[in-house]
Amino acid sequence: MNKKLIIITIFCGVLFLGLSLFFDNKKLRVDFLDVGQGDAILLNLPQGTRILVDGGPDNLLLNRLGEVLPWWEHKIDYVVISHYHADHILGLIELVNKYQVGEVLTTAHQPDDFLYHILINKLKAKNIPIVFVQAGQTFDFAKNISAQVYSAESDNEDYNNNSLVLKLDYLQTSLLLTGDLTTEIEDKLVKSGLDLQADLLKVAHHGSRYSSSQAFLAKVEPKFCVISVGEDNDFQHPHPEALARLSASGCQMYLTESFGTLSWQSAGQAWNLLD
Amino acid sequence: MAKSKFFFLLCLVFLLITILAVLKPEFLVFKAEFLYLALFFILFSWSWKYFLFLALIFLSLWRVSCFSEAELQVKNNFVFEQTYHYQAQVLESNKRLADWQLIVEPNNLANFSGKILVFVPLYPEYQVNDILDITCKIFAPEKIITNGRSFSYDKYLAQNKIFAQCFRPQITKLNQTSNLSSFLKLRQYFWQNLNIYLREPASSLAKAMLLDDRGELTKEVKNDFARTGLSHLIAISGSHLVIIIWLVEALLFACGLSRNQIFYLIIFTLFFYLALIGWPASAGRSVLMATVALVGPFLGRKVLSINNLLLSVVILTWLNPYALLYDIGFQLSFLAVLGLLFYSHYWQAKLSFLPSYFQETLSITIAAQIFTWPLIVYNFQTFSIVTFLANLVLLPLFPPLLGFGLLTMIFGHWPIVCIFSWPLFLLFKLLVVTNHFLASFTWSAYPVNFFSFPLFILSLSMIFIFTYYFKPHKKIA
Numbered sequence: 001m002n003k004k005l006i007i008i009t010i011f012c013g014v015l016f017l018g019l020s021l022f023f024d025n026k027k028l029r030v031d032f033l034d035v036g037q038g039d040a041i042l043l044n045l046p047q048g049t050r051i052l053v054d055g056g057p058d059n060l061l062l063n064r065l066g067e068v069l070p071w072w073e074h075k076i077d078y079v080v081i082s083h084y085h086a087d088h089i090l091g092l093i094e095l096v097n098k099y100q101v102g103e104v105l106t107t108a109h110q111p112d113d114f115l116y117h118i119l120i121n122k123l124k125a126k127n128i129p130i131v132f133v134q135a136g137q138t139f140d141f142a143k144n145i146s147a148q149v150y151s152a153e154s155d156n157e158d159y160n161n162n163s164l165v166l167k168l169d170y171l172q173t174s175l176l177l178t179g180d181l182t183t184e185i186e187d188k189l190v191k192s193g194l195d196l197q198a199d200l201l202k203v204a205h206h207g208s209r210y211s212s213s214q215a216f217l218a219k220v221e222p223k224f225c226v227i228s229v230g231e232d233n234d235f236q237h238p239h240p241e242a243l244a245r246l247s248a249s250g251c252q253m254y255l256t257e258s259f260g261t262l263s264w265q266s267a268g269q270a271w272n273l274l275d
Numbered sequence: 276m277a278k279s280k281f282f283f284l285l286c287l288v289f290l291l292i293t294i295l296a297v298l299k300p301e302f303l304v305f306k307a308e309f310l311y312l313a314l315f316f317i318l319f320s321w322s323w324k325y326f327l328f329l330a331l332i333f334l335s336l337w338r339v340s341c342f343s344e345a346e347l348q349v350k351n352n353f354v355f356e357q358t359y360h361y362q363a364q365v366l367e368s369n370k371r372l373a374d375w376q377l378i379v380e381p382n383n384l385a386n387f388s389g390k391i392l393v394f395v396p397l398y399p400e401y402q403v404n405d406i407l408d409i410t411c412k413i414f415a416p417e418k419i420i421t422n423g424r425s426f427s428y429d430k431y432l433a434q435n436k437i438f439a440q441c442f443r444p445q446i447t448k449l450n451q452t453s454n455l456s457s458f459l460k461l462r463q464y465f466w467q468n469l470n471i472y473l474r475e476p477a478s479s480l481a482k483a484m485l486l487d488d489r490g491e492l493t494k495e496v497k498n499d500f501a502r503t504g505l506s507h508l509i510a511i512s513g514s515h516l517v518i519i520i521w522l523v524e525a526l527l528f529a530c531g532l533s534r535n536q537i538f539y540l541i542i543f544t545l546f547f548y549l550a551l552i553g554w555p556a557s558a559g560r561s562v563l564m565a566t567v568a569l570v571g572p573f574l575g576r577k578v579l580s581i582n583n584l585l586l587s588v589v590i591l592t593w594l595n596p597y598a599l600l601y602d603i604g605f606q607l608s609f610l611a612v613l614g615l616l617f618y619s620h621y622w623q624a625k626l627s628f629l630p631s632y633f634q635e636t637l638s639i640t641i642a643a644q645i646f647t648w649p650l651i652v653y654n655f656q657t658f659s660i661v662t663f664l665a666n667l668v669l670l671p672l673f674p675p676l677l678g679f680g681l682l683t684m685i686f687g688h689w690p691i692v693c694i695f696s697w698p699l700f701l702l703f704k705l706l707v708v709t710n711h712f713l714a715s716f717t718w719s720a721y722p723v724n725f726f727s728f729p730l731f732i733l734s735l736s737m738i739f740i741f742t743y744y745f746k747p748h749k750k751i752a
Contacts, residue, residue: 058373063493066475071704
């Protein structure tokens, strides 16, 4: 290889580095990562804080993170674990090998389950603090951005109902993250009188028929509904009944199986879907 | 007949008989007759030529017979699609994105000899040498038919003595891993370094390029490389070894070693590397070709000749008689080297008006494509149009990628690793982004669905006939 080519290669590298820095904008960005049948959502806050909600069903998470994170980024400030089902936590075990994780936020649910123990042991081995959150807690992650815990139960037999429910507010825009919540807890939330209204909704349990009740959706009034679901999955998610209810609520539906990773951006006024 | 022609014919006979015996195992019963005939000729007529031909036919049949014996026994005696409980030792473990593929050898399974491919979830993890107690339904691997093309998955696995597979079994680990070989420990150390110090997609690409571990590449990345015709970059191919040889040679030369010392050290490095990555077939044939190419000039002979190439193919076919028919990687390697042998200098002369880099890269790319395109089109039903551009643009990244990759792999636990891992990660990102861009055009690869088997044979035969009469390698002067 001659000198000119070396110079061209270095020049391309520097150009790439510059462009990467240029494109790192200062808006709230939410990436619903296309990890197949599971959940993994990356929140990029304007001040640079990064929050990963769940880790998907396998190590595809790491590739999807590589696609949306800047190439130099090695740190995830917070990892939020909604609940301890494999399709939400498996990718996290390898994640902590490759990324520095600041803190893990999760519910007090401690199942006697081998995957749970593998994950917790890994977090302990890496000295990553685990914080058990409680309903009613508020986290001020950045200026004008706060997240409120709406549900963090830990003693339900059905792990799905132990899902951590978070509502993120950024000025006039909001996002509701529901894990794999079923209608049982949705009803509780409806009756609680909490402000459930959110213009961007992560549809619970990949569009299961036992989630997204009409009453719940009526309270949330979502404009955009994102269903994180894998192609030809064994559970036949999303279920037509759930899709009908979501459609009746008036929200525009986006499925990761059709669109791939779905990236939304907000400057505080409205959500925009990025190409 | 000249010695070289006689040798050429001997090789050809060996290969053709092997193909015939693999396709028609009933032919194997005649092996004793060929041995008697060979002995007859040597005892009564002292005709060495006939003796050699007949002995070679016998050897070819004997080798195929030995190689396929266990497979036939399992096929005839073992009852598939039943649940079995057995103990087995893990011989190989390949991590993939969503699961592990374990190759295990059962030790108390009646009527079964050979290996079983076991698919297990990502966790808990198992290691080579673990003794497992397994309960699962055992299936026979079958041919895979997609878009009217059949892929002999059963024979592909049988190359490695894998005659059965089981999915998501119940497993209890009986013994922890104990005496891992030094090579295995070293390989694990290198794997960990590439796993921890690089993020995706760099990590999986580096593991594929340096350790022949492609399990964690996403289908999008693989598809992009297939569309740009650069799949050879993500497997250990001859080009990898040429660059590794070049790097080692430069290092040893800088240390002031003599030509002889450098030669022996390079050969040692190549075989050490091969042992380290577990003697995979693709790297094995590349090392053999590289050795043949290195030994040639060392002995004062031509670098690479058709006979050297055929000798490599004969050795590899002897080791694995199924490879010639059922290992597409092997077929592609052979045809690509054949193309380089006949056409690389011809095209270099034709493209002499171009700057040297473009001249070399384009001539090698065109030469390698000449014999391989029918095989690629037949098997993958696509023809990469963008491949020449992709090779021109992305090949310069290859030497620094391998250089930094080797340094990251070796010095992973040292604090200086970031000096290598950061530029490596940036280079991989450049490779993936550029490759994706080149693959993203609708015209990047042309789908070819009409290319049937007769058309494939016809195309390849025409190319051979054309090459035989045109003699491009003799038209460079």
